[in-house]
Amino acid sequence: MSTGPRSQTGPAFVPLARPDMGDAELSALADVLASGWLTTGPRVKAFEAAFAQFTGAPEAIALNSCTAGLHLSLLACGVGPGDEVITSPLTFCATANTVIHAGGTPVFVDVDRATGNIDATAAAAAITDKTRVLLPVHYAGRPADPLGFRTLADARGLRLVEDAAHCVDALVEGRRIGTIADFTAFSFYSTKNLATGEGGMVTTALAEDADWMRVAALHGLSRNAWARYAPGAPAQYDVEMPGFKYNMMDLQAALGLVQLSRLAEMQAHRDALWARYESGIAALPLLGPAPVPETWTHARHLYTVLVDPARSGWTRDELQRALAREGIGTSVHFRALHLHTYYAQRFGLARGMFPHAEYHSDHSLSLPFWSGMPLADVDRVIETLDRVLATGP
Numbered sequence: 525m526s527t528g529p530r531s532q533t534g535p536a537f538v539p540l541a542r543p544d545m546g547d548a549e550l551s552a553l554a555d556v557l558a559s560g561w562l563t564t565g566p567r568v569k570a571f572e573a574a575f576a577q578f579t580g581a582p583e584a585i586a587l588n589s590c591t592a593g594l595h596l597s598l599l600a601c602g603v604g605p606g607d608e609v610i611t612s613p614l615t616f617c618a619t620a621n622t623v624i625h626a627g628g629t630p631v632f633v634d635v636d637r638a639t640g641n642i643d644a645t646a647a648a649a650a651i652t653d654k655t656r657v658l659l660p661v662h663y664a665g666r667p668a669d670p671l672g673f674r675t676l677a678d679a680r681g682l683r684l685v686e687d688a689a690h691c692v693d694a695l696v697e698g699r700r701i702g703t704i705a706d707f708t709a710f711s712f713y714s715t716k717n718l719a720t721g722e723g724g725m726v727t728t729a730l731a732e733d734a735d736w737m738r739v740a741a742l743h744g745l746s747r748n749a750w751a752r753y754a755p756g757a758p759a760q761y762d763v764e765m766p767g768f769k770y771n772m773m774d775l776q777a778a779l780g781l782v783q784l785s786r787l788a789e790m791q792a793h794r795d796a797l798w799a800r801y802e803s804g805i806a807a808l809p810l811l812g813p814a815p816v817p818e819t820w821t822h823a824r825h826l827y828t829v830l831v832d833p834a835r836s837g838w839t840r841d842e843l844q845r846a847l848a849r850e851g852i853g854t855s856v857h858f859r860a861l862h863l864h865t866y867y868a869q870r871f872g873l874a875r876g877m878f879p880h881a882e883y884h885s886d887h888s889l890s891l892p893f894w895s896g897m898p899l900a901d902v903d904r905v906i907e908t909l910d911r912v913l914a915t916g917p
């Protein structure tokens with residue numbers, strides 16, 4: 525597959541990310557189209573089973589997004605008006621929005637300056653008698669100390685929900701992400717390590733909550749369409765609750781099954797790209813991602829550097845614009861949530877409250893990184909950075 529559109533004059537554009545899709549995904553999709561069943565059905569069941577086996581979690585519930593997974597997880601934890609959920613401001617808005625959708629209040633605490641992950645000590649200090657859930661986010665694919673958060677949640681009688689949108693494949697001390705929290709929500713959005721276009725999965729060991737989630741994810745119907753239209757099955761359903769429209773389609777699950785079977789190979793390529801970036805960045809006035817402890821693995825979702833004018837003479841925004849002119853796609857993960865109008869106004873937040881999240885928000889730049897990316901494109905990014913940084917903004 526090509527790495528992106530070509531400009532008429534310059535070299536090929538290096539995109540920030542692309543879904544890594546090949547012939548196997550194409551033929552899996554063709555099979556679904558030919559099967560006569562596009563929506564939630566046997567492939568979703570098979571994907572749930574395969575994902576549960578991959579993570580080692582007893583239950584996996586396939587959904588149409590990680591956002592849906594976070595929302596249902598928070599509802600399953602009983603979050604409602606008056607409840608507080610402690611989370612990171614250095615995340616995508618979905619993390620906090622789902623707390624608000626559940627009726628609760630997101631309580632932000634600062635991140636660790638080195639890792640960008642929620643600071644466990646700050647989280648512990650923010651617990652009040654209204655706190656119901658701890659919601660760490662595994663930023664860029666680096667586990668946010670889930671064993672530490674598990675211990676904290678248990679000690680304080682709280683539920684633990686992990687936002688693992690970036691962290692489909694990681695272990696801490698032999699324990700896989702997806703098996704530690706009460707609920708772990710994964711994303712299969714197009715740019716994620718495992719992509720289904722849109723899509724998500726929740727893993728849990730709580731069988732009753734998993735059953736509730738499957739019903740809540742499809743309008744609250746007692747039986748989904750696949751179960752009703754099967755030969756000889758009862759055609760009736762009962763509405764058990766006012767549920768949501770959060771179900772995954774077989775079209776998505778077919779992609780998910782192939783992507784899951786390719787995940788080890790795709791992750792190995794991400795490792796190779798990561799190592800190439802590490803050696804290139806070491807010679808530049810930029811700061812690469814903090815290493816993980818030896819007993820952990822990093823899911824390698826984003827390769828994000830910190831661009832500090834004190835080091836490089838460049839602001840992040842200047843460098844991002846210069847790279848765009850050179851045909852290199854980048855992104856910012858993330859503008860800290862408390863700096864966005866809605867959260868600032870609704871929760872009375874302002875710059876200065878979470879200085880480490882603000883540091884990442886102001887200085888982080890995600891470089892092109894996807895599992896189909898040629899190693900030569902990393903060289904091109906590094907060479908471009910080297911040349912551009914040497915000139916001054």
Ligand SMILES: Cc1ncc(COP(=O)(O)O)c(C=O)c1O
Pocket residue numbers: 588589590591592615616618619661687689690710711712713723724
């Ligand atoms: C940290 C984080 N949480 C949640 C989400 C939401 O994922 P989805 O798009 O699958 O709903 C994203 C999406 O990129 C994310 O980056």
